Amino acid sequence: MTRKLFLATVLMLGITLVSCNTKPNDTSKSNDSTNTTVEQNNDSKSSSEAKDNKTNEDAKANKVKLSIYNIDENSLEPNESGTIELDAKLSIEDKLKALSKAVSEKKFDKLPIEIKSIDTVNGKKVATINLTDSSSSKWVPKFQGSTGGSVTSNTLIENFLQSNNKSKGEWIDGVKFLYNNQPIEYEHASDLSTVQYRN
Template sequence: MTRKLIIATVLMLSTVMVSCSTKPSDSPKPSDNNTTTVEQNKDDNGSSNADSKKANETTSDTKKVNKLKLSIYSIDDNSLEPNQSGTIEVNENSTLQDKLKELAKAVSEKKFDNLPIEVKSIDTVNGKKVATINLTDSNNKKWVPKFQGSTGGSVTANTLIENFLQSNNKSKGEWIDGVKFLYNNETIEYEHASDLSTVKYAN
């Protein structure tokens, strides 16, 4: 009798164990979870990258700098008339004084062998904006030959006046009305460059 009970118990336990091992799992496979997470991350990254690109494009648009062209003039030795020989670009939003400084640098390099040309000030005289430009050479007289000779002195004077007044440049924007030149902070008193001794106004 005891033997029969033991056999019956073993059979019942075996049946229960087989039933438990074959029961399907309700929980999702790990691989399914991983796939979902990867797809979600992909979507998040894609959206994030698109937003970042759009932000960068907006930033680059706001940083865009508007430029305007200033003319560089040469003077004909015979007619003493100005001819545009080049241009430079300056930031349209720079101050008038900064634009003049960039022009002074270019004129010095292209027309006067890098002799210093200093923008001292812009003053209002009788309602007009007049720039004072100082030609400097620390008293070593490197500017002096530029003021001499009937043709040489006139070419120097006209080159400086035309370049700073930009009279023929219709796209210069806000600009000075007149210009006054000094040599080492003093009035320029050379016969052949006499036009540099007084204030010159745009036509």
């Protein structure tokens, strides 16, 4: 009887040991499947990131940068102070409108600058730009003084012609300015009274 009890106990211990040994193997199998899932997730993330990068590159390829220029008061030379990015598919007129808004906000205290027309003159595209003013005549002080008038003239001319910008895409060849729909006749802003062409 004691012998039977002893054999039964040994048998039970053997079964317990065998079942303990098989459980870790099952766990490693589930770990393998978890690792596979993680790897698949990482692969799909990499693929998704690559697609996002391609989309960003395509978006950049379809953009043009227009420069915003400051004019040095001593040399009267233009220096790029910023850029705006626009859809390359926009018409020249829409690009000019976006540029006029940026130049107005950043250089001329939000004074209105409107694009009147783009005409072909002697085979060249010339934009007519109107500097509008209410009865308060806020543009007038910007045309006065030898330095002030020159800085205003050069700021407007350089920003609209984009002469130093190589990445602007198709653009105008010349620009003509009006003040309240009339020719600009201020001594120190005389460059604004004639059509200015890109170099």
